[in-house]
Amino acid sequence: MRLIDINFVSKYFGSLRVLDDVSFHVDEGESFGLVGESGSGKTTLGRIIMKLIKPTEGEIIYSKGFSRKDFQIVFQNPYTSLNPRMNVRQILEEPLSIHKMKKDIGKLLESVELEPSYAGKYPHELSGGERQRIGIARAISIEPKFLLLDEPVSSLDMSIQADILKLIKKIRASMGLTVLLIAHDLSVIKYMCERVAVMRGGRVVEIGKIDEVYKNPENPYTKLLLESIPRLPAIT
Amino acid sequence: MSKLLELKKLSVHYQNNKDIVKAVTNVDMVINEGEVVGLLGESGCGKSTLALSILRLIDPPGKIYGEILWGGNNLLNIPEQNMQRIRGAEISMIFQDPFSTLNPVFKVGEQIAEVFRVHKGSSRREAWKKAVEIMDKVHIKDPADRAKDYPHQFSGGMKQRVAVAMSYSLSPRLLIADEPTTALDVTMQKAILEVLKELKTTMLFISHNIAIISSVCDRVYVMQAGRIIEEGTPAEISNDPKNPYTAKLVNSYKEISI
């Protein structure tokens, strides 16, 4: 069952072409990865899916309709995606009040593995990982169907990345979310996703199931990406 | 192998009214000639502060304690004039952010040439020629033409190559690379690492990524909260970490890696 159909989407900023005829679909309940380097257009595509930017050409069809309640996003930079003048409670209560829902803030914090006492804190009192957990809590508070994660762990230390990714996996399983994960790190994509689209220069150059793409990449760019991953030294 | 740089009980403290922030505490480190030594640590552990202190680039209210032995002299005791001669010429640094290393209003060739004019007193023509040579050495295509371009005409990876070129231009004996690939895409990362390996300069390579460090370094120091908590070869650190924090770093990487 397709949830989102991206049809021939192109985006120009002035004369700069950022997306070129992109088409693929995301199934309901799946975890889909969008991988590419800077300039690949993946972030712009994410914004278009979230209706934060309009496409220049093409359209996106949402089989079950689109609403801000059902489609939520977690941003890359935990330092800039939270309003510095609002405390945690205010940040989490805002989407709830907009969509007329009531939730216990303490329980919501616990669901992202934070103590309820964090409710009174301000973003500058929190670490990067903690802020990102708040970002996740904000997004899932209104029980969306679809979650877009735009490089959710690239700004975080490696030791915390694993924790946050595990949290996202847990939440996805318990809430039955459809997830679109945007990242430049192939390892992160493999850890989280079932299917992947590789983007370069605004185009999708390869798409398929993770295992197949990673084991038998067809596109030379995909091969280059896979080769560029630094590895730990083998056991001697 | 001869010792090139030795840090003895190096500490950097910042005094702010009543608080003292201990960014670096009692670090002992040895870098031998020809080695690539890694400094592994996460954000806030003090690794960049440590790098800056080697070049005595710590501003007040920061103060450096301990010894930085370079060629038998303690760098903390020599006059600033001498230190300026060492910076760039004997010990050079590459920073994480290639965008801010370069001045946007000057041609790239000019910026590299300046290094030669200032340190070696070369003429404009000589300096420019040297600049083009160095750009070629770091594999920038058509270096003679590219030298006339401005920073904004280069991609991030290219800019970092230029930064490497600048810091390598005077053939320093020690190159300190502070997270040189962190701001770059993964394909450019590989290219920069290869450029650095080719230079065959003694290097202190700082990173938070254990795999990158392992691919470049002969020995690794692990840093946490201002202290060195473990030391070993990349294989030792990855396969048999002694400190629980090191183990955590290794495991976090292994969990997500392919």
Next chain:
Amino acid sequence: MLRKNKLFIFGLIILISFSLLAVFAHMIAPYDPSEIMENEIQGPSVSHWFGTDDLGRDILSRIIYGGRVSLSVAVVAVAVALTLGILIGSIAGYFGGLFDEIIMRFTDIMLSFPTIFLILAIQSVLSPNIYNVMIVIGATSWMGIARLVRGEFLSLKEREFVEAARAIGCSDLRIIFRHILPNSWPPVIVAGTLGMAGAILTESALSFLGLGVQPPMPSWGNMLMDSQAYLIDAPWMAVIPGLFIVLAVLSLYFVGEGLRQSLNPKEKQ
């Protein structure tokens, strides 16, 4: 950090003292400011600390009541300017496009008018009193604030937390008032203190020219007007109001500068 700034502390003390004098004028002033006593043009003495003026009125009491005038004009004028400036600047900055163009051209036009002449022209048509002085000053000094606020909005609306607010479904109004405005206070507060300094100077100038606060209500400006004929015989009549104007304006500058310095490094994360 604010505590270390001596000028800031000095300015703050002066402002607080002046404000207290203004609020409690009726309790602190030794005489009624319009009370005409016998001893005209007396220099400072024990019974009249600042002396008396040409009509035998106690200068100290007039200064205190005059302070009330000057400060209230400053506060109300700036309040008017801030309200207009924030409204206009936020709409221009947030919505951009045609709105922004039209509004900013209008602002540019207003800025090109030599304000003092505009005020003089308006005041000579109206019958000047303290109330229209407040409004006229406010209505001719909102432009700088509008520009400032617009600038803040232009940069803040691109910030990720604003995008995040949009993503969770915030309306434009909510984004403006809940997210962007609270993050644009610092430069606006500083502009406000400078605006108050300017308002005091402008009111003094107007009153000096007879187009501001009318006698017998004292204002530091019209006290200067009265003192003109007596510069040689009774210099204190001019020096003292002048000194108070300078002190008030300086204090506002010091406080504004101190605030600007302390509100800046907050964003450094």
